[in-house]
Amino acid sequence: MRFFADSLIETWPLFEGWPPWLVYGLVMFAFGALLLFGFVSLFAGIVTVVERRIAARMQFRVGPNRVGIQGCLQWLADGIKNFTKEDLTPAGASKLLYLFSPYLVFTGLFLAFVALPFGQALVISDLNVGIFYILAVTSFVTVGLVLAGWASNNKWSLLGGIRSAAQIVSYEIPIGLSVLTVVLMAGTLSTQGIIERQGWAPWDWFVFANPFAFIAFFIFFTSTLAEGNRVPFDLPEAESELVAGYNVEYSGMRFVFFFFAEYANLFVMGAMTSLLFFGGWNSPFNWTIDLFGLFPAPLEISGTLVFMAKALGFVVVIIWLRWTLPRLRVDQLMVVCWQYLTPIAFVCMLGTAFWMIGTHRWDALDYVKYPIFLLGVFLVLAMAARAVRNIRRVGDPVDLNPFQ
C-alpha cells in the first residue's frame, strides 16, 4: 500500500500538503472497501452458485440454470429473496445478542482479509504479525456463533452453538502448530514475508520443502475445514440433525450474514493454504498493466491471477469434499483433534525445527524437496487414474461440458 500511497502523493497535486499517514489511511480504507464490495461480496455470492453447480454435476443433476446465463445470477435472486423476508426475532430471545451476533461473525471474517496479500503490492496492510493476526481475528466468529446459539432461545441452536465453540477452539491448536511449521521455515510471521521466501516453481513451495511440512499441510487443511464448519466437520450446522444448528431461527438478511461469512471463509481457507504452503502470488510470468497513467509504475497482476487460481482451486477441493464425505460425530471430532492431529502437528513442528538446523550443516537436505515434489505429483496422478478406472467400471456416461 505504501507504493500506492507514495505514488498518489507524487502524481496528484491534490494530496500535496497532506500528512502521509492520512493518505496511507485513506488508501487502505479505499482498498478495503473495494475488496469488500468488489471482491468478497461477489465471491461469496458466486461461490454459492458454483457450489450448487459442482454438487449437481457430481450427483448427475444440472443445478441452477434458470436465472441468468447458466444460472450465474442465482445468487442475486437468492439475495433479493432474503432481503425481502420478514426479520423475525423469536419470542423470548435475548434481543440485543440475537441482533448483534451476525455482525460479529461477519466482522470477524472480513477482518481476516486485511492481511491477505493479493500481489506484491496489493495488501491492505502488511502487518509484521500477519498470520498471527489472521488466526486471532477469525476467533471472533466463535463468539458470534455461540451468541447466536444462545440468544435464539432454542435448545437445538444452543447445541449447535456449543458444538461449534468446542470444535473451533479445539482446532485452533493443530492450525497454530502447522502454521508454526511454516513460520519456522520462513523466519517471519508476516504474510508477505512467507510468500517471498517461496519461489514460483512447485518444488520451491513450502509444502514440498521437507517431509514434516508435507504432513503439516494435510493437518492444516483438515483443521481449516474444521474452523470453517465444513464437512466432514459441519456438526454445528448439521442439516439432517439440527436443521441448520445455530442459525435455525435466523431469517432474511441476518441469515445472509451467517451464510455470507461461511462462504467468504471458504476463500480465506483457500488463500491461507495457498500462501502458507503453495507459494502465494509467486509466478514465473511478469504481466503488468498500466493503470491508465494514474501511477508512475505499472502494476503487476500476474501474481494476483496466480494467487486467485490457487485459492480458488482449493475452494473447489473443499466443495468437492463437502459433497462426498459424511460427517463426524462430535466426540469423534474431538478425538481426531486431540489424539491425532495435535500430537502429529507437534512432531511436525519439532521435526521442521531440527530440519532447519540440519540444512545449515548438510546442504544435501535442501535437495529433498525434489523427491517430495515427485511424490506429490504421483499421488495426484494416482488418484486421477483411480477415478478414471472407477468410472470405466460402472460405464457411466461422462460429460465434461460444464455448460449443459
Place this chain on the structure above:
Amino acid sequence: MPEEFAISGPDNMLLNMGPQHPSTHGVIRFVLDTDGEVVTKATPVVGYLHRGIEKIATEMTYAQFMPITDRLDYVASMCGNLAWCEAVERMAGIEIPRRAQFLRVIATELNRISSHLVAVGSFCNDVGGVTPLVVALREREAINDLLEMLSGARLTYNYMRLGGVSRDMTDQFKRQTLEFLDHFPPALDEFNRLITGNKIFVERLANIAVVTPEDAKAYGLNGPNLRGSGIEFDLRRNEPYAVYPELDFKVCTGEGFRGQLGDAYDRYMVRINEMYESIKIVRQCLEMVPDGEIKGKVPRVLKVPAGERYTRTESARGEMGIYIVSNGGKTPYRVRVRTSSYSALSIFEKLSRGLMIADLVVVIGSFDIVAPEIDR
C-alpha cells in the same frame, strides 16, 4: 407435561426431536432427556400418521381394501399388496395362475430393491453424505419407470388383485428389466465404493445400537433387523409362499463386518447384500415365467369362509403379518396388521440410553423405521 417426560437429574435438558424433523423418516416425535449430548432417555411418541386402517378394513370388502394395503408402507407397497393377497387367498382357497405368481414375485422384488435404496440412501443422508442419497434415488428412478410400466403408478402401485395381478407385462418391460439387471450391480458397487467403506461412515455406524440375538427375538424384530444380529431367518426361505420355493437365493445375515455382531453397520450391510440377491431372484423369474392367465377365478363379491388365519410374508422392512377374522360375510370381521417397524421402535428406548444425539439418527435409520408402518 406427562410424567414420563420428566427429566431425571438437575443438569438434564428436555429436547423435542419433533414431528417435523429431517431424519425421523416420517412424522414421529421423540422426547429426549439429555445430559448435554448424551441421551439419558428417549421416548418415542407416535400416532401422528394413524389412519385407522384396521377400522377401515371392517367396512370394506376384501377387494376394496387392496389400495389401502399400498399405504401400509408406502415405500414398499407391492409388499403390502402381496401380504393382503396371500392372507385372503389362503383363507378363501383361491387358485392363482403361475404367470401371476411370477409377476407378483418380480414386482415385489423390484419394490424391495427400491425400498432398500430409499432406506440406505436416506440413512446416508442423515449421517451426512448427501451424494449417496442422490445416487440411490437415481437408481431408484429406473425401478420407478419399470413399475410404472407394470402398474401405472410410481409409489402406491395397487398392482395385485385377489386371484392374480391387474396388468400383464409387456415385451418392453422384459427388455428394460433385463437392461436394468445388467446395469444395477455395477452401480451398486459404485455406491459401495462411495460410502460403504468410508472410514468416517464406518466410525459412525460400527458398534452403535448393538442388538443381541436374544433381544432381537424377544422384542419381535424382523427382516433385516433380525438378520443383522446373525439369525438366519427369512420368511421367503423358511415359510415360503408364491414361487419362492423354486428360486435360488442366499439369505443375508450380519457377521460383525466392521464391529460387533448386530450393530448398525451389520443391518446396513444386510440391506446392501439383499439388493444383490433380489437381482438374482428377478433374473430367475424372468427366465422361468410361463405364459398364461394373469387373473384367477374369483367371485365378484368374495365371501371368505368363517374362520381366522394369521399369514406372514416378507416385506422389505421385515415381516408383514395379517390376521383376518372372518364371519363369512363380504367384509372381514377383524383385520390386524403386524408390521416390523413397530417392533423396531419398541426396542428404540432401550437402545438409545447412553448414546449421543447424533447417534439417534443412526439408530432410526439402521432400523429402517417408516412412520406409516408404525401408525397404520
Place this chain on the structure above:
Amino acid sequence: MTPEEIYRHTLEKIPAETLGELAADAAQPWVTVAPDQLIEVLTVLRDDPALDFDCLDCLTATDFLDDGQIEMVYHLWSYTHEHLFVVKVRVGRDDPAVPSVSELWPAAEWYEREEYDMFGVRFTGHPNLTRLFLPDEWEGYPMRLDWKEKETALGIPTTRPDPLVPKKDGETGGAADA
C-alpha cells in the same frame, strides 16, 4: 411340531382344566385359557426347551359384540423349532382386564399399549399403560364395534359442511368458501 403335538406336550406340564380343549379343526388351532392362568401357561410355553416360543409374533384384540366379550389372541412363534401356536383369552366387555405378558416378551409392551388404546383392555402389571396413537385426553375406544364418532374431538368438529353443496344465503360452507 404340529399344534396337536404342542398341545399334548403342554398337557404334561399344565393340567387339562387350565389348558382347555384344542380347537383342532381350524387352520391354526388354538387353546382358550382363563385370564388368571394366562401367565402360567405362557411361561411354560416360553421356557420349555421342546416348545421354546421365544417370540410373541402378534397380539390382537377382537371385539365380539354379540357375545359381550373381547378376545385376546396371542400368536407365538419359535425360531428354534419353527412352529406356531395360538393362545386365546376371553374377557367381558364391560371392564376387560388381562394380565400383562410384557415380563415374558418385551415386545408385548407396545402391543398391549395399542390394544389398550383401541379397545380399552386393561393390562395389569404393565409398566406404562398409556395411550399410544391417540392423544392422552381422548375418551372412548375407537376399535370397539359400538364406537360412535362424536361431534367434536378435542374441541375440533369432526365433520365439515359438504363442499359440493352450493351455499345458501347467509350460511357458511360450500365450494365458494373453500
